[in-house]
Amino acid sequence: MLIQFLNIILMELFGRVSHVQGVVFVYFDFWKNHFDRAQSIVNYTFERLPYTVLNRLIIYMIIIFFIALLILLPSILFSKLYIAYRKRKTALLHQKYSRIVVRFLINDLSEKELTDLKRIKSKFHRKIMTAVLISIDTAESKIVSKQIRGLYLEMKLNEDSIKKLRRRWHHKIVGIRELSHMGVKSENKYIMEFLQRPNEILRIETQMGLIKLLPFVPFAFLDSQEKPFTVWEQINVFDLIRKKRIEIPEFHLWLDHWNDSVVMFCLDMIRVLKQKEAAPKVLELLNHQSDLVKGKVIKTLVDLESKEAVVRLKNIFFLEELPNQVNIIRSIGQLRLESEVNFLIENMASKEFKIRMECCKSMALVGDTGIAKLKTLAENGDEELKGIVNHVLDPRI
């Protein structure tokens, strides 16, 4: 029935071209024969086997797996060829458009070529053109950037980028990247909505995009940061700060943020960027309820070389968990506070290996007095202490 129907359609379509029709019929006959043969095998199998649901089910599943295999194998080969073709084509087009853009930058492009360039309709070509413009715009020259941005807008590639914002998350990211790179601010409000999306990649790209798009308030997104601000996000933001010469804010402004991850990020930034004026505000956080935040506070105070903090740290020492205690002891060594040697000696009697090790390390850092005391203590100390002192005083470790 189906074959007959197809025959009629083919007759209608190719009626006037008899040889094409012949070829098509041969082709269909070939498959029809195979189909009939397969059907007779199935029928034969059904006849031989008792008629049960199970037997039928097994045979149907064999047929399904077999057909799936027939589809899968060419798909694998096709995907392999297609991926290679796409890669080759992308590379060729990238090369072609790179040359054109370079010629445009040195005003070597004729009016006609420029008009043709602006008329590119193919989505694939426009996509590559955008990628080329972004990749060429790595130079620090403002004039080049302005020219590239001009071409991007003239070609209306910004419209493609804006359209991407309305599509699925991975297209949104590409859109944000393109718009933020070209400094197109018309969609800022819409982009800001992505800050609260559960998709962490989209969130990161939104943060990075907004840092570039809002040069006067690049970290405004921190104010409304509801989701945990992961270390991965922090690393990306920090990388952007370094590479793009973005105006660095005073991070102590967010130290009272209700989101602990934002507070921890700011503490890290204060520490790494040595924002010493933030020390008093950091000190206030010593009573923070989160041990993780407290750990970062101690680390930050030490790196800011805040000697006045040590007194406060010593006061809370016995109330703290082991990691924070270790950090407090480490701070004495890093600040080379000779006045605290007795505090270190007291804590060397601790049962905790880590505390003893850190006390010895800090003693050694204090200077000659500390080292001399260490040697004396080791002579009279237990085997573990002797081992630790030897470890600390071994310059090869």
Add this chain to the structure above:
Amino acid sequence: MNYDEFIRFISFFLDRIFISYAFLLIFSYTVLSIISGIALNYYLKKNSFVDYNVILDSPLAPSVSVLVPAFNEAKTIVDNVESIYTIHYNNFDVIIINDGSTDSTFEELLEAFKLEKVNFAVNAEIPTKEVRGIYKSTLSTYSNLIVVDKENGGKADALNVGINVSNKALFMAIDADSILEPDAVLKLVKPFLERTDRRVIAAGGVVRIANSCVVEKGRIAEVRIPRNILARMQVLEYTRSFLMGRMAWAKLDGLIIISGAMGMFEREIVIQSGGYAHSIGEDMELVVRIRRYMSENREKYKIEYVPDPLCWTEAPVDLKVFGRQRSRWTRGTIETLTDHSKIFLSPRYGAMGILGYPFWFLFEWLAPLVEVLGIIYMIVLFLTDNLSLDFVLITSLFVYTFAVFFSTCAILYEELTFHRYERKMDVFRLWIAALLEPFLLHPISLFFAVKGNVEYLMGNRSWGKMERKGFQHHKNKPKKVDSKN
């Protein structure tokens, strides 16, 4: 009830048990492969926006210790340590633990890296065998290399010593014969950086087979399909397991194994849960135990899985060695499952208790046993003249087409995701291996899995000698991993 009726009565039930088991198994694998496909698709899209290099010079990146237990690895140890130094990461140290080797492993290290004994004080947070000495390299290139010489105590004991010696936040345990991808540490560290309210306690990656690949200066320079058929079929097995199985389990939060060849863990959690156990399946046992520890302490956690090929290892091409490996894997699985039987179907342990453990119990431990019982059952039916040969034929064809279909899906996944086998003929070669695998590798694996069960019952808990052909690293001219394979 006469004899024939009795046989028919019994076979009525047994037929249904075996068929239901087979359908359940096929259904589970199909569901897992669909979940894997979805998860892989998401991962690839997500990864296309990631620049791992931002971790490299970030002051916020965590510190990592690379732990390498070595026992009688004299032939390859120096090349392997050099290979580890090709990884891209800044804040790391390498700790080689010579587990009382009886060959010249330690001497080779001593000579090659100009080692010097140091007064290293070890905080023995996990009890281990005696440490004879700790050495550091005097060469500035290897200033972060630590070599521990200790009494023989097995792989788990060696790793525990490494954990004690390390003072980093994370550690990565690898096999001495593994070849790491340069970005392996970066990719494994990333999940720990993405921690939100759930603490990431471990991350595993994909291990690939390096037989016949071209190795240059400690790196895989060209990926090739193994020429040896046994190794080639193991490529399929690994692809199915790592790309289609573990990816799905990680998505379902039911992953209970991270390959011993390469995995990254949070050091503090491993110490708190007692370190590696002296077990033959120490990799799986550790994952189950740290998961139990977190669940029992009501802490939110997750175990992440990175589907990128991060590590390359040599697959056994010798039947004896292959058999020892498979038997050991079976014994390791049984030991872990029996030691942690408490989690079976327990909602307290989340997806691990409800899904992961039952799956491993039913389809990893019991599958070979059920298969052998099925064969015995068929023989009995044949002898009692109750067997329909037509039925046997169609069920065998059914199982075979599913096996080939499943392997073909694995090849498709590989092609659509990482397509590391670039030569066009490689796909054909893999597919031919998929056609042959049910006749060649499967019966052998089945035999050794059953052997593993028997050995476990007999009380065999030994590791077994693993002979390796070794990688041929040539500094100037690239060479294949194993010229004979």
